[in-house]
Amino acid sequence: MQEKYIPLHRLPIGCTGRVKELRAKDNTRRRMLDLGLISDTIVEALCQSPSGDPIAYQIRGAVIALRSEEAANIMVEKF
């Protein structure tokens, strides 16, 4: 069965998604939560860096760049 949610770094640029699951552990998890990436938070993929990674996201009014390794642990539901 295909997974219902996609990892955040797969979210196409310009699209918006809703955070469903945070798979990061320990301190990284803490940092992600502190950014406001709790369940149901709305995230928009803004733009890619020239080499494609990292990607800048709009999260609760702030613009945060995440490398694909970190974004891969954030599962979102695409609108």
Next chain:
Amino acid sequence: MGDNLDLVIALAGNPNTGKSTIFNRLTGLKQHTGNWPGKTVMNARGYFKHNNKSFLLVDLPGTYSLLANSPEEEVARDFLCFGNPLVTVVVVDATCLERNLNLVLQILEITKKVVVCVNLLDEAKRKRVKVDLNKLSCRLGVPVVGTTARVGEGLAELKEVISNVIDQKLCCNPEPISYATPIEKALDYLEPVVAKITREQISSRWVSLRLLENSKKIESVLNSNFEVNLLESSDLKKARSEVQNIFNEQKLTVEEVKDSIVASLIKTAEQIGQEVLELERQDYNQFDRKLDSILMSKVFGIPVMLALLGVVFWLTIQGANYPSELLARMFFWLEGQLTALFMASGLPDWLRGIVIEGIYRTLTWVISVMLPPMAIFFPLFTLLEDSGYLPRIAFNLDNFFKKACAHGKQALTMCMGFGCNAAGIIACRIIESPRERLIAIITNNFVPCNGRFPTLISLAMIFLVANLENPWQSFGAALVILTVIVLSVIITLVASKLLSQTILRGLPSSFTLELPPYRRPQVGRVIIRSIFDRTLFVLARAVLIAAPAGALIWLLANFTVNEVSILNYCAGFFDPFARLFGLDGHILIAFILGLPANEIVLPILIMSYLATGSIQEFDSLGALSDLFIQNGWTWLTAVCMMLFVLNHFPCGTTLFTIFKETQSYKWTAISFLVPTLMGLLLCFLVAQSVSLLSFLF
């Protein structure tokens, strides 16, 4: 902790909220601010007076949270918990309120005596974001003051409010955040017990929450600060097992409890944000996004970055040209007058030699070669920094750093290195992982600092673009410098990669990079500050070192043993070695004597040639060119010297800073060796392959 009579006020807030500007405005101290995360890494302190009371303001590191255990967060948290500030001022960004409230709420759990300062109201107005300050104050239960710190608006009120809170004319009565039911239940068990053990020296609710998270740190910090041993208390053990029962019943793991605590904070912040914010336009960040889509675009991102840097260098070179020449001429004229004065006064000739030919000439060269480019470069660089562009550079370059197994924030510390490597090395504290911090420290010296730019520019002007007519000459020089910068970034990446595969093995750690809103830089203040704080500071340091170095070089050049001056003897000694690398003995000596400050390498070299050469007067780059050519320079010598300027041991100040930051002789020695060996290797390769090629063809 200052005088006992001082009232201690803590200043907290997210990075990029204008916290340092508020600190400067209140205390009059000049702490350099920058629009990128993590600028304040130590607790800066300053004083201010209001209503005949003296306040000691402590600037805490900018953090988004107090829970993630980064070194800055620990510093901030420990000061709030154990530094006993009478009032804590939390600065928040009006344009990004919701995100900032997370920290406010966390601080309110530690201390009730909080004043919230909603800063950057002008930016908010520009973006048509309205913050209902009264409602925010009601909702948080603490006084709220709105400010636009960069023009000083609202600061008088802020002081008044702080003073009133201390006098208890204003009360702080924040409502505790409500957590999920099982957590609240658990807190009911823990709080009274904790309050008893800690003798109410610290918020028991906050300590209890940390205990629910199973934080090991809280036990050790309480132990070291209050001599309270949580582990020994049997009451607490009992309460904690009750708590465990509650959680077991609900099938809650510690991880879930932690998540739930953070989620409550975030949701409360979201709710308050929705209540007090009024957005006139949903697309209030449209302008920033548009700018981002150019500056960080896939196609234009890197070209625009190079173009911007190119323009900065071109302006520096073009603008510095004329004043440099003017200064040199003026100093030269003055030299003639001074010499005449010496002659007339009948003082001994050797004294005139030391003072005029040694000290005076070296000093005036440092000033006329360094001052104009610095006075232009520093303000331009500060404008880029203040506008919020540096994090975008980090964003554009991050993938390269990732491939080099380095930390993404290394791009930021590298950018700081362009100003001054010692500052760049201090900035490395923003990198949490020790391995990646060491890589950033060791490789910081690969980017040329401001003390090395004038040397690079002069060499480029004399040997590489000498045949071009102005304005093409300065254009060409800017292009050369830009190439040098790109080369220095490539070397940084290669060296980082090599380090992370040899002595500092490991994988890149996770990080998040905030791209703060663009700010209109305060042009006037930037110019004044960067000239007074940075330019004059760096120049004064160079002058202090140049004077004795000038005297020393004169003595070495004029003391003879067997009719050969000591300088020539030394230069002759180093010469065969230096020739291998396309340099000569005098150049090597200049670098060695220039250890205290890179700025004086070129003046020392000139003095050293002059002491043995026949030209006694020069006032332009043309004369300098003749001097170098007389001493056997070719374009290859210039290229090798430029490479060695880029890659050699850090200056004395930087080495000292590295030692202070790493507390290790070993890493200081490695920071000395890595760039030196890299420089020797590059010079050797270039010099030998060119001589091989010229032999073959």
